[in-house]
Amino acid sequence: MRAIAYMGPDDIRTIAADTPSCGPGQLKIRVHYAGICGTDMAIAAGKHPRAKAPLIMGHEFAGEVVEINPGDAPPPDVAIGDRVTIYPLLSCGQCHACRTGHPHVCRDLRLIGIDRDGGFAEYVCVPAEMVVKLPADMAFDTGALIEPLAVGMHAVAMADEGATRNAIVLGAGPIGLMVALALRSSGVADIVLTDINASRLERAGDMGFTVLDSNTCDVSAAILDRTAGEGADVLYECAGSESAAGQMCELVRGRGKIVMVGVHKAPHAVDLRTLNFREITMVGARVYTRADYQRAVDAAQQIPAENIISHRLDLDNAVQGFDLMKHPDGACKVLFQL
Ligand SMILES: [Zn+2]
Ligand SMILES: [Zn+2]
Numbered sequence: 001m002r003a004i005a006y007m008g009p010d011d012i013r014t015i016a017a018d019t020p021s022c023g024p025g026q027l028k029i030r031v032h033y034a035g036i037c038g039t040d041m042a043i044a045a046g047k048h049p050r051a052k053a054p055l056i057m058g059h060e061f062a063g064e065v066v067e068i069n070p071g072d073a074p075p076p077d078v079a080i081g082d083r084v085t086i087y088p089l090l091s092c093g094q095c096h097a098c099r100t101g102h103p104h105v106c107r108d109l110r111l112i113g114i115d116r117d118g119g120f121a122e123y124v125c126v127p128a129e130m131v132v133k134l135p136a137d138m139a140f141d142t143g144a145l146i147e148p149l150a151v152g153m154h155a156v157a158m159a160d161e162g163a164t165r166n167a168i169v170l171g172a173g174p175i176g177l178m179v180a181l182a183l184r185s186s187g188v189a190d191i192v193l194t195d196i197n198a199s200r201l202e203r204a205g206d207m208g209f210t211v212l213d214s215n216t217c218d219v220s221a222a223i224l225d226r227t228a229g230e231g232a233d234v235l236y237e238c239a240g241s242e243s244a245a246g247q248m249c250e251l252v253r254g255r256g257k258i259v260m261v262g263v264h265k266a267p268h269a270v271d272l273r274t275l276n277f278r279e280i281t282m283v284g285a286r287v288y289t290r291a292d293y294q295r296a297v298d299a300a301q302q303i304p305a306e307n308i309i310s311h312r313l314d315l316d317n318a319v320q321g322f323d324l325m326k327h328p329d330g331a332c333k334v335l336f337q338l
Helices: 038-044 146-159 174-185 198-206 219-226 242-251 272-277 290-300 315-326
Strands: 002-008 011-016 026-035 060-069 083-086 123-127 131-133 166-170 190-195 210-213 232-237 252-260 281-284 309-314 333-337
Touching: 002 315, 011 315, 026 083, 038 315, 060 123, 060 146, 131 290, 146 174, 146 232, 146 252, 146 281, 146 290, 166 174, 166 242, 174 190, 174 198, 174 232, 174 290, 190 198, 190 219, 198 210, 219 242, 232 242, 242 252, 242 272, 309 315, 315 333
Parallel strands: 166 190, 166 232, 190 210, 232 252, 252 281, 309 333
Antiparallel strands: 002 011, 026 060, 026 123, 026 333, 060 083, 083 131
């Protein structure tokens, strides 16, 4: 079979690999679409702490079940030909987080496509319990967006605010847009996205969101103006930048919330004094739970998640796909068609 593999730092190739065989308790999936994630970019650059070459990347994908090897386990709730995606997390089951019902923040969290071969391949075999069934009429490209949409669903769940009237999302890349879509599907009408990239702002605007160009606009003044001088109920930090970290507290109202979604690769200064004075709650958000996944599957049909897809590339265009992601002008979610 053909696959896209990380062969070493800055060495991504389309390779011929052995088609995996389906061990006991596993399913074989014929992958149709797989998305490139920021994590895949870190792997490709040789900067991911765990990924080891050679590795078939890809943890955001959808396809159809072509083989089931139930082994000793009860047969899974899927049949040959069903459309599926996967919940890619592998948790240890032993640590405090796992024992207390939060395996998505396992001390030793691992993922399909990072710690073992993933979905940038025509076929992948995964443990049956990782498979998530999709509606029979869901397009495979939409199915490949369930994972990033679940990130958005999880971020919204972490705010735990029944009464969110308005929200601001810093960063209008794929994750910022998924958070905005998740907010919209949860009934929040007033959603503002900020970015410095014109093409990202244009896409967010086309999707019906209010956008602010943080290059040219005083974001703080604009948010205070929209919220009668209070600040936003909830802020979702999806930019991962130093400037976003420095500004976020002043954009949130007293007793408001900040949900950290974007991963900051370095310690950045935060206005902790404002955090004190406004009694702002800041909370981290990592990946997603099974419940977030199900919410993403349910919502994906209603919201135009596929609007975030900017490119659908053939498997042979592996390098081009990663280059597009490095220069986000015009690129948002890049999918490989397998
Ligand atoms: Zn991802
Ligand atoms: Zn664990």
